[in-house]
Amino acid sequence: MAFSLTREGIKPFAKALALALALFQIWFTSGFGVLDGSMMRVVFVAFITALIFLYIPCRKFDKGEKEPTWCVLLDLCLALLALSVAVWYGMHLDEITTRMRYIDEVSTSAKFFGCVTVLLVFEITRRTTGWALVIVSGILVLYTFFGDMLPRAVKHTGFDFGTIVEHLFLLNEGVYGIPIGTATSTLFGFIMFGTFLEKSGMSSIFMDLACYLTRNSQGGPAKVAIFASALFGTISGSASANVYGTGIFTIPLMKKVGYRAPFAGAVEAVASTGGQLMPPVMGTAAFLMADLSGAGYLAVAKAALIPAILYYLSLLFMIHFEAVKYNLGKLDPEMVPSGKSILRRLYYLLPIGVLIALLAMGRNVVFCANVATLSIIILGMFRKETRFTFRSFIEALIASSRGALMVSACCAASGVIVGTLSLTGIGYKFINLITILAGDSMILLMVMLMLTSFVLGMGVPTTPAYIVVATLGAPALIKAGAPVLVSHMFVFYYAILSFITPPVCVAAFAGAAIAESKAMETGFIAMKLGIVAFIVPYMFVFEPALLSIGSTGEILWAATSAIVGAIAIAGGMQGYLLANATILERIMLLAAGVSCIYPGLYTDMLGFGLLALTIVLQLIRRRSSGARPQQA
Known part of the structure; x- marks a missing residue:
């Protein structure tokens, strides 16, 4: 297929670069290859930046609206610029890793590529999010x-x-x-x-x-x-x-x-x-x-x-x-x-x-x-x-x-x-x-x-x-x-x-x-x-027992009481537990839920008591009205 300067036309290059990124990641994260940590990040960002420019246009085009050729050409140039950052970084890696932080002077080329990198990052972030x-x-x-x-x-x-x-x-x-x-x-x-x-x-x-x-x-x-x-x-x-x-x-x-x-x-x-x-x-x-x-x-x-x-x-x-x-x-x-x-x-x-x-x-x-x-x-x-x-x-x-x-x-x-x-x-x-x-x-x-x-x-x-x-x-x-x-x-x-x-x-x-x-x-x-x-x-x-921090007994008790609390809160928010809840019962359910979720013997007993009282009230009301529970 002949090359054309359109988003569809450059897609083969984008796919090739995406495949190269995946293979690069597999090779170096699986231990097959060894690369300096900083260089690994630089190459990754270069790949990601170039791919975003190749895949995502500078703006959304209406259905049937053709993307201008200059937009595609500009994105190609920006993708190449992103890759050139990694090339420059690799060529100066020894100098970058051995320099004295905040003491050695920053070169003009470093200032240029640093500005380019930050601006490109802003643009790819805008395009994606x-x-x-x-x-x-x-x-x-x-x-x-x-x-x-x-x-x-x-x-x-x-x-x-x-x-x-x-x-x-x-x-x-x-x-x-x-x-x-x-x-x-x-x-x-x-x-x-x-x-x-x-x-x-x-x-x-x-x-x-x-x-x-x-x-x-x-x-x-x-x-x-x-x-x-x-x-x-x-x-x-x-x-x-x-x-x-x-x-x-x-x-x-x-x-x-x-x-x-x-x-x-x-x-x-x-x-x-x-x-x-x-x-x-x-x-x-x-x-x-x-x-x-x-x-x-x-x-x-x-x-x-x-x-x-x-x-x-x-x-x-x-x-x-x-x-x-x-x-x-x-x-x-x-x-x-x-x-x-x-x-x-x-x-x-x-x-x-x-x-x-x-x-x-x-x-x-x-x-x-x-x-x-x-x-x-x-x-x-x-x-x-x-x-x-x-x-x-x-x-x-x-x-x-x-x-x-x-x-x-x-x-x-x-x-x-x-x-x-x-x-x-x-x-x-x-x-x-x-x-x-x-x-x-x-x-x-x-x-x-x-x-x-x-x-x-x-x-x-x-x-x-x-x-x-x-x-x-x-x-x-x-x-x-x-x-x-x-x-x-x-x-x-x-x-x-x-x-x-x-x-x-x-x-x-x-x-x-x-x-x-x-x-x-x-x-x-x-x-x-x-x-x-x-x-x-x-x-x-x-x-912190709710984050599984503490003894096994503390964690199990905190989890059990919190589960009961979560169900009580659900009933309070929806106005239903065993039957339609009154305003007082909804307040009791919400209070019971919060009390049970907060770990502690006294708060748990308060929560269980409020929940039990609500259940009793609803059972009495349901029996008096002859309602039957529905299948879960």
Whole structure:
């Protein structure tokens, strides 16, 4: 086929570069090749930047509108410029690694390529995620240049141009800092694992298993959304991707059996957002938490388990109470696969079992991801429909690279943010400010951090949202006396919950688009359905047993009482437990739920007592009215 200067015409070059990136990652992260850590990050960013310019146009074109030739030509030049940064860095690697930090003069060529890199990172971030993250990082870069002119409360001592370039470009403090380091190794490995699981067709077991498990349950389609999204969240760290991946199937089914459109969209948004909280893989931000907190990924996954169970359990009961309250239907039998079909394909779950086993053995996280991916290829050979051909294998590698574009661009931009914060010290000023405002009140400090996380997470993908709030917020909580992992988990939760928190709730908006409902109405219902997740972080700061920190007895008791509390809160929010709840009963249920979730003997006894009293009142009222319980 003749070459043409169109987006379609340059696609073969983009695919070749994407394949090269995947092979580069496999070779150097699997231990076959050895490359300097800084150079590894530089090459990775160059690949990612070039691919974004080749795949994603500078703006969206209307259907039928032809992209101008100059746009394609410009993107080709920008892609080559991005690759030239890696070439220059490689040629000067010895000089860069041996120079004395902040003492040796920064060369003119380094200043040029440093500026080019930051500007290219801003542009690829804009193309993949919009303006929000670009504006935040851009303001901080301007602050680095001109912050010495500001009032005393926020000013810094001032930095020359060479120092700023050195910090953001030549050192592993800015663009090539921790976020992109994690993307280069861990994130890419797990993105490849998810891509191969999907391309093999083995991920189909998630939806089929969800349908089978909820086949006889009232309001079954909504429960399918929970199970499918929790399972799909294992291979997708994006709430929006989760919504579209499972929502196009579950939302129409929910509406079909009688759920209101905004409720259906909200259920999918909340279920999909929780996919980033559910071990074993969680979302990409969890791997960054493992690095930033120093806890290790296994500790992060272990800590996240009980809160994730509470999150999904409360959502499950809210959906069930809604279904029973309004007598909604069950799943269409035609949508339910046979038990024999499920049993024959249960081995599709083995790659996840391999991943969990290797992580539990304490093996390197990247090694775990690569071996789990290899197990997909091997297990796929047993059935024709899951077997990789040479062509589908190459396509899966290319898709892996494409799947890494957005999150890697965000990591690079987040690196700029982290770099400017560390250079100027504004992060410490922010910590001191909110610590002074909060005084001795831990509750007030947590409320301020929660609101900060919501604001910084608005419209921003989870990974950069977490990086920003972890850099600014987590140290304040640590300073107040909370353990490191607990502090990071606190801000992590609220950064993720920004996806279902109005006014900017991206996951809820995606659910509303599929459900054809009002966006803000869907957002407020989503916030209501996810209410337990807004409560639990406060509780685990005061009692880390909810994060599986402590003795076995403490953890088991905390988990048991919290599960009871989650069910009580679900009943209080939906106004139904065994029967329609009165206003007093709803208040009692909510109070019981909060009391049970907060670990402690006296609060648990209070919670159990309130719940028991509510149950007795509802049983008496139901018997007097002759009502019968409906099937779950």
